[in-house]
Amino acid sequence: MATKLKEVDAVxxxxxWTGSIMARELTKAGLTVVGLERGGDIKPSEHFAMPAVRDxxxxxxxxxxxxxxxxxxxxxxxxxxxxxxxxxxFGSFLPGDGVGGAGxxxxxxxxxxxxxxxxxxxxxxxxxxxxxIPADMPIQDWAMSxxxxxxxxxxxxxxxxxxxxAGNLRGRRIDGGNVFEGARQSEYPTPPLEQNLSGLMFAxxxxxxxxxxxxxxxxNCSRPYTNIEGLTLGACQLCGYCDRNGCEAxxxxxxxxxxxxxxxxxxxxxxxxxSWVSRLLYDKAAKKVTxxxxxxxxSGEEYEQPAGIVVxxxxxxxxVSLLLHSGIGEQYxxxxxxxxxxxxxxxxxxxMGVTLFFEDRNFNPFMGAPGTQMVIDDFDADNFxxxxxxxxxxxxxxxxxxDGRPISYxxxxxxxxxxxxxxxxxxxxxxxxxLNISLSGSNYANRxxxxxxxxxxxxxxxxxxxxxxxxxxxxxxxxxEYCMSKALQIAKAMKPTILGSPRLRRGDYDIVPYQxxxxxxxxxxxxxxxxxxxxxxxxxxxxxNLFIMGASTFPQQVAYNPTGPLGAMTYWSAEAIVNRYxxxxxxxxxx
Amino acid sequence: xxxNSLPRRRFLLRAGTAVAxxxxxxATLAQTKPAAPAPGxxxxxxxxxxxxxxxxxxxxxxxxxxxxxxDELSPSGTDCGVVTFIDRQLASAWGGGAKMYRxxxxxxxxxxxxxxxxxxPKEFFSAGIVAVNAWTRKTMGKDFDALASQDxxxxxxxxxxxxAQLTGINGKQFFEALLDIVxxxxxxxxxxxxxxxxxxxxxxxxxxxxxxxxxxxxxxxGKKYDAEPKSIADFS
Numbered sequence: 001m002a003t004k005l006k007e008v009d010a011v012x013x014x015x016x017w018t019g020s021i022m023a024r025e026l027t028k029a030g031l032t033v034v035g036l037e038r039g040g041d042i043k044p045s046e047h048f049a050m051p052a053v054r055d056x057x058x059x060x061x062x063x064x065x066x067x068x069x070x071x072x073x074x075x076x077x078x079x080x081x082x083x084x085x086x087x088x089x090f091g092s093f094l095p096g097d098g099v100g101g102a103g104x105x106x107x108x109x110x111x112x113x114x115x116x117x118x119x120x121x122x123x124x125x126x127x128x129x130x131x132x133i134p135a136d137m138p139i140q141d142w143a144m145s146x147x148x149x150x151x152x153x154x155x156x157x158x159x160x161x162x163x164x165x166a167g168n169l170r171g172r173r174i175d176g177g178n179v180f181e182g183a184r185q186s187e188y189p190t191p192p193l194e195q196n197l198s199g200l201m202f203a204x205x206x207x208x209x210x211x212x213x214x215x216x217x218x219x220n221c222s223r224p225y226t227n228i229e230g231l232t233l234g235a236c237q238l239c240g241y242c243d244r245n246g247c248e249a250x251x252x253x254x255x256x257x258x259x260x261x262x263x264x265x266x267x268x269x270x271x272x273x274x275s276w277v278s279r280l281l282y283d284k285a286a287k288k289v290t291x292x293x294x295x296x297x298x299s300g301e302e303y304e305q306p307a308g309i310v311v312x313x314x315x316x317x318x319x320v321s322l323l324l325h326s327g328i329g330e331q332y333x334x335x336x337x338x339x340x341x342x343x344x345x346x347x348x349x350x351x352m353g354v355t356l357f358f359e360d361r362n363f364n365p366f367m368g369a370p371g372t373q374m375v376i377d378d379f380d381a382d383n384f385x386x387x388x389x390x391x392x393x394x395x396x397x398x399x400x401x402x403d404g405r406p407i408s409y410x411x412x413x414x415x416x417x418x419x420x421x422x423x424x425x426x427x428x429x430x431x432x433x434x435l436n437i438s439l440s441g442s443n444y445a446n447r448x449x450x451x452x453x454x455x456x457x458x459x460x461x462x463x464x465x466x467x468x469x470x471x472x473x474x475x476x477x478x479x480x481e482y483c484m485s486k487a488l489q490i491a492k493a494m495k496p497t498i499l500g501s502p503r504l505r506r507g508d509y510d511i512v513p514y515q516x517x518x519x520x521x522x523x524x525x526x527x528x529x530x531x532x533x534x535x536x537x538x539x540x541x542x543x544x545n546l547f548i549m550g551a552s553t554f555p556q557q558v559a560y561n562p563t564g565p566l567g568a569m570t571y572w573s574a575e576a577i578v579n580r581y582x583x584x585x586x587x588x589x590x591x
Numbered sequence: 592x593x594x595n596s597l598p599r600r601r602f603l604l605r606a607g608t609a610v611a612x613x614x615x616x617x618a619t620l621a622q623t624k625p626a627a628p629a630p631g632x633x634x635x636x637x638x639x640x641x642x643x644x645x646x647x648x649x650x651x652x653x654x655x656x657x658x659x660x661x662d663e664l665s666p667s668g669t670d671c672g673v674v675t676f677i678d679r680q681l682a683s684a685w686g687g688g689a690k691m692y693r694x695x696x697x698x699x700x701x702x703x704x705x706x707x708x709x710x711x712p713k714e715f716f717s718a719g720i721v722a723v724n725a726w727t728r729k730t731m732g733k734d735f736d737a738l739a740s741q742d743x744x745x746x747x748x749x750x751x752x753x754x755a756q757l758t759g760i761n762g763k764q765f766f767e768a769l770l771d772i773v774x775x776x777x778x779x780x781x782x783x784x785x786x787x788x789x790x791x792x793x794x795x796x797x798x799x800x801x802x803x804x805x806x807x808x809x810x811x812x813g814k815k816y817d818a819e820p821k822s823i824a825d826f827s
Contacts, residue, residue: 050800050801050826051800051801051823051825051826051827052823054780054799054800054801054802054823055780055823056778056779056780057775057779057780057783061775061779062685062690063690066690068689068690069690069691069692070689070690070691070692070693073692076704077704078701078703083698085698085700085704085705085707086692086694086707087692087704087705088691088692088693088705088706088707089690089691089692089705089706091705194805194808194809196808196812197812197813200812235805236805237802237803237804237805238804238805238808239802239803239804240802240804241802361813362811362813362814362815362816364804364808364811364815364816366797366798366802366804367804367807367808367811367816368804368808372808404797405797406778406791406792406795406797407774407775407778407779410774410778410795418751418770419657419658419659419747419770419773420657420658420660420744421660421662424659424660424662424664424665424794425664427794427795428664428794428795428796431795431796431797432795432796432815456696457694458694508701508703509703510702510703511703511704511705512702512703512705512706
């Protein structure tokens with residue numbers, strides 16, 4: 001029997017980026033807030049200190065900062081007709097663990113989604129007609145426009161100290177920034193990072209070919225920066241150990257650097273770590289949640305925490321599975337396309353690219369950060385004419401160095417053995433002299449890609465694991481071919497000594513090698529409760545005091561990394577809660 | 592396993608391996624001038640392993656020296672500490688199956704579904720070694736580590752290409768696990784027991800720590816940044 005605790009105004013389920021920002025905004029408004037976090041706490045000054053932080057084996061290979069699948073993982077199958085098997089180790093994607101969540105080990109790429117990304121379906125219908133969208137592709141518009149979200153994108157960038165260069169300042173196109181981006185009210189908080197030779201060579205060639213290269217916007221602060229919370233970030237040292245790891249320079253934005261110090265000093269906030277929420281308490285008749293039930297993993301004790309507002313701020317999979325464990329909403333079924341929870345699970349097209357070898361160029365691949373990359377957006381989204389290409393969406397094409405850690409980064413030309421003396425010679429010869437042109441492609445929804453609960457496998461609390469049914473489809477393969485042809489055009493024009501074989505998106509999805517931690521959907525936003533779980537304020541249609549944050553609310557996934565809109569939408573939702581919901585609790589949108 | 596192989600294995604353990612004839616043919620040793628041996632070789636070799644049996648130590652030594660032979664670029668895998676690394680890793684929480692979902696039922700799945708066995712890494716390597724030795728005894732009359740150098744290379748290629756017919760173990764899967772852990776041992780920070788004297792980092796030109804490149808990235812743009820590598824212990 002769970003011990004019932006004293007009611008609080010709001011409870012956060014998960015203390016990563018969205019839980020931290022939401023808790024901060026609600027305590028500022030005077031609410032008492034409890035942050036429940038399944039993992040432990042982290043002190044960046046100790047956990048991410050020199051020299052221990054420079055450890056490729058511990059962080060990149062043994063995944064120190066990544067969720068423990070023994071506690072909870074998911075099962076996976078390619079299609080509804082198959083039996084799913086558990087993902088026994090995380091690989092293709094790496095959810096975070098502990099306070100800070102994935103905001104500890106992310107790379108820092110911080111985008112605003114394009115105005116057309118916010119209106120995916122209506123834009124395509126307007127430009128190409130409704131028949132351009134395949135019947136099995138249930139893409140939707142976002143529930144708020146780019147222009148509506150712009151002030152919140154701006155706010156999140158100023159929380160993170162994002163390094164970048166504007167390409168559209170209040171409608172004025174600026175060469176050297178992303179000329180395809182939506183109008184922004186301000187320049188990036190810090191200038192772009194210094195680039196490697198690789199990124200500059202790519203950008204020069206891309207420009208000669210008529211494309212529009214720009215530095216990748218990233219929350220690897222290029223110089224010390226004091227954010228909107230009055231907290232100071234350091235300057236990125238371009239250490240090359242960034243992704244999957246913490247930052248010793250406090251230069252990579254994250255909840256610990258950018259928000260939590262303020263939150264922790266507020267008496268209205270209480271952090272409870274090792275507190276694993278097993279379900280929400282749901283009053284279906286009243287269309288309200290009344291609190292959450294969690295297990296203190298230090299003692300095994302179960303607690304009920306009543307709350308006026310519940311915020312789901314876990315990773316995508318946690319948000320979806322908690323709705324299903326709590327009986328909130330209707331499970332999506334691919335056969336009928338009815339139901340909303342689990343709908344439009346999307347991923348991203350990664351592991352695509354080509355390696356170029358230059359005998360006479362030195363790249364120092366160990367210098368850099370995730371942000372030391374140049375990008376072209378010319379073949380992304382609907383930035384180019386899709387007439388006759390046979391697919392929707394697109395890819396960013398990028399080049400740079402930032403992770404030349406040698407257990408994982410050892411480029412050799414095709415045909416080189418993988419071990420032995422010949423391998424050693426080739427590895428020693430080419431380590432300094434190779435670069436990658438990489439692609440990240442959008443992934444539009446398919447009716448057969450979805451999330452539900454597995455009938456067989458359980459987590460440590462005895463709950464069914466979430467089951468992922470997912471595969472690539474024709475649109476993905478065609479997108480990959482087309483965008484790769486553009487990348488190869490640039491690659492050839494760069495005149496390498498050896499041009500590697502293109503790595504295309506072919507065959508079934510493989511859950512083993514790392515691709516991207518940009519899983520989206522399952523609790524998507526929309527204007528119709530029949531096809532979405534939350535409204536434009538990320539308020540659940542089925543429980544007006546339940547708000548669901550993060551990428552699980554994206555209706556489909558674009559080519560960019562998801563953290564920018566995820567942060568922006570948290571501020572947007574928090575403002576709606578504080579200014580409107582608290583005054584008059586109830587649905588903020590009447591469908 | 593044949594009892595008469597034990598004395599040889601004990602010898603290997605104590606002697607360090609490049610010298611241990613049979614691991615590299617004499618001709619190869621004579622032709623190539625090995626890089627300076629890592630300091631402490633021979634004295635810092637553990638007298639006893641944490642978890643590896645003598646058979647397993649001999650097997651991993653032979654594999655490490657096939658994958659990373661001694662030549663002008665580095666000493667052999669074993670002399671670089673790769674076997675010490677493997678012993679420590681298999682004794683670690685990771686070797687014991689930490690951060691793995693180990694709930695049943697266990698069913699065979701497509702490769703794209705990932706690892707689906709109940710075995711921990713330590714158990715998987717133990718089982719794989721038994722299977723490979725049984726296979727080489729059947730096809731070539733000897734345990735893997737007792738094979739002539741070229742036969743060991745051919746056996747590893749057979750595993751890599753998926754041609755080796757092992758009993759109960761997927762040879763290709765076992766090979767990939769071997770290649771992974773050998774490369775981890777060769778390139779990881781030396782504090783884990785491999786990459787002695789930072790030989791692997793020197794081989795490719797990876798500077799290790801402190802990795803503060805904010806200014807150097809501009810200064811060395813297009814120019815090779817050459818620095819004597821430093822490891823975590825150098826800053827501890």
